[in-house]
Amino acid sequence: MAIGLTTLLKTVVDNKASGLHIRGNSNAYVRINTKIREIEDCFLTNDDVKKIAAAIMGEREKKMFDQNLSVDFALDAKEYGRFRFNVFRQSGKICMAIRHIPLRIPSFEQLNLPGETLKKIADNHRGIVLVTGMTGSGKSSTLAAMIDHINKTRSCHILTVEDPIEFVHTDQRSIVSQLSLGTDTLSYSSALRYAMRQDPNVIMLGEMRDAEVIRSAIAAAEMGQLVLSTLHTINAVQTISRVIESFPPEHQGQVRFQLADLLRGVISQRLLPKIGGGLVPAIEIMLPTAQIKKCILENKISDIHKAIASGEYYGMQTFDDALVRLHREGKCKLEDVLDFSTNPDGIMLALRGLENK
Numbered sequence: 001m002a003i004g005l006t007t008l009l010k011t012v013v014d015n016k017a018s019g020l021h022i023r024g025n026s027n028a029y030v031r032i033n034t035k036i037r038e039i040e041d042c043f044l045t046n047d048d049v050k051k052i053a054a055a056i057m058g059e060r061e062k063k064m065f066d067q068n069l070s071v072d073f074a075l076d077a078k079e080y081g082r083f084r085f086n087v088f089r090q091s092g093k094i095c096m097a098i099r100h101i102p103l104r105i106p107s108f109e110q111l112n113l114p115g116e117t118l119k120k121i122a123d124n125h126r127g128i129v130l131v132t133g134m135t136g137s138g139k140s141s142t143l144a145a146m147i148d149h150i151n152k153t154r155s156c157h158i159l160t161v162e163d164p165i166e167f168v169h170t171d172q173r174s175i176v177s178q179l180s181l182g183t184d185t186l187s188y189s190s191a192l193r194y195a196m197r198q199d200p201n202v203i204m205l206g207e208m209r210d211a212e213v214i215r216s217a218i219a220a221a222e223m224g225q226l227v228l229s230t231l232h233t234i235n236a237v238q239t240i241s242r243v244i245e246s247f248p249p250e251h252q253g254q255v256r257f258q259l260a261d262l263l264r265g266v267i268s269q270r271l272l273p274k275i276g277g278g279l280v281p282a283i284e285i286m287l288p289t290a291q292i293k294k295c296i297l298e299n300k301i302s303d304i305h306k307a308i309a310s311g312e313y314y315g316m317q318t319f320d321d322a323l324v325r326l327h328r329e330g331k332c333k334l335e336d337v338l339d340f341s342t343n344p345d346g347i348m349l350a351l352r353g354l355e356n357k
Contacts, residue, residue, distance in 0.1 A: 003028075003042050005052050009080045011039060012100050016278070018136070019100060020083075024049045024093030033273050034136075049094040053087050060182065061087075074101070074164035074180075084166060101140075101166045105148045111141055112280050112331075117315040118267065121287075122146040122228075123153075125201070127264035128221045130208075132233045137269050138281055139230045140166050140206075146228060147204055151176060156201035161191040163206050174202075181206075192216035196223065205229040211246040218255075221262045235319065235342075236266040236286035237304050240296060260293040270319065270340055272332050280331050282322040282340060287314050324350045 008028055012020050017030035024046030028039045044052075056075055057065065065071040070088040077083055082101040087094065108115030121129055129146070131139045144167035147158060151174045158174050163181035170176070177198065185191040188205055189212045195203055208214050208229045217227045233239040240259065247255050266286040274280040286292060291307040294300075308316045323341050326332040328351070338344045 003044070005056065006077070006080075008039075008042070009077050009083060009098075009100075012083075012098075013080050017100065018279075020096075020098040022049055022052065022096040022098070023090070024095065033277065033279060034271065046093045049096065053094055053096065056085070057087070064182075072164055074166065079103075082166065082168065084164060105144050105167050105169070106141055108145050108149070111138065111145055113142060113145065114283060114285065114315075114317075117285055118142075118146060119149055120315070121265040121267070122149050124226055124264045126221060126224050126226055127262045128217060128259075129226070129228045129264050130231055130239055130266045131228070132231045132235075132239050132266065132268045133270060134232060134234065137271050138279075139269065142267060142269065142281075143204060143228055143230065144169075147176075147202070150174060150202055154201075157199055158202045158204065159191075159195055159198060159200035160204040161185060161188055161206060162204075166206075188213045189216050192220055195220060195225075200225060202226045202228070207231075208243075214243055214246055218258050218262065222258070226264070233268070234270075235268045235284055235305070236308060237301055239266050239268065240301050240304060244301070256296050256299060260288075260296040263288050263292075263296075268319070272323075272326065272336050272340055274331055275333060280326060282319055282326060283317070284308065284319045284322065285316050287311065287316050289314050289316070320346055320350065323347060327351065 008020055012030055015030055015032055017032045019031040021029040022044060028042045028044060029036050030039060061071050061073050065087055070086065072086050075083045075085060081103040084099040084101060086097045108118055131142050133139050147169060151158060151169055151172045154174055156174045158176045160178045165178050165180045179185045179191055188209065203220055203225050205217060208217060208231055217229060221227045231239055231242060233242050243259060244252050244255050268284040269281045271279040271281055286308050289311055292304060295303045295307055309318050320341055320343055323337045324347060327334055327337045338347055341347045
């Protein structure tokens, strides 16, 4: 008899894995500390996986899977937390990539994030905050911690639009409305279009997918809302470039002006293996100083990195600053720090105390 989904999800939780892979005619695998590991004695036929998929997908998900051959949705597994599923086909077989979402929203401290700086960013009442990084870098957790901070410290209306809903927020000092794409709203742009009638103070978008969503987010921020969202970019320079270049050349001057006025922070992150087990984030933080605004307005985007490197007084830091700190604090091995660095030679100089600032 094939192993059941509940048992597999329990295996994820028991092993503190971040994810699970189920594949037809294969053993299941978990992802622990970024590494894929096989679960022994856990072979599933393609029919087994089909039955699991059919049991957990509703009619909407089944229809989307038939149309697109892939579908995203979330599942509440009660005491094991929530899980984000992607069901897809591979060589004619049914597969699932599953990510674990803890029941409790983690704090800045639990995530090893620079809490004081991120709290100040979240305390803004207007503007745009972008959390960036590659898939699996912890963007959703960071956004959830920021929303949780706002929820606990301000009396306002928080509106989230996600695909699918991941962390579930309960009303605290604020009220929280969470919209799931496809179920509660047709698209990010549609949600933003109607959001102004729903009286939000804070809007969180799961992802800025295209120029239309970016344009709508900018419009919401200009109307007085704080907008938080994510981009799949690796640092602040690439983030600003991606936003500007998503618009036609004739509109880019106006977008630079809007960004210089509205950006309240860019938080870019990468997850590194932690000594002793687990993962720890390296964080680049860009804040809207006068120098940063000047770089954006004058289209000197490549100079932003230099401005971040010299902006420690304001709470800014580059990835390499964060990596050096992680190694000095004994949290990460030197080889991992160098592997994740954009400038390994600079890391070595900094660790030897020879850098010039």
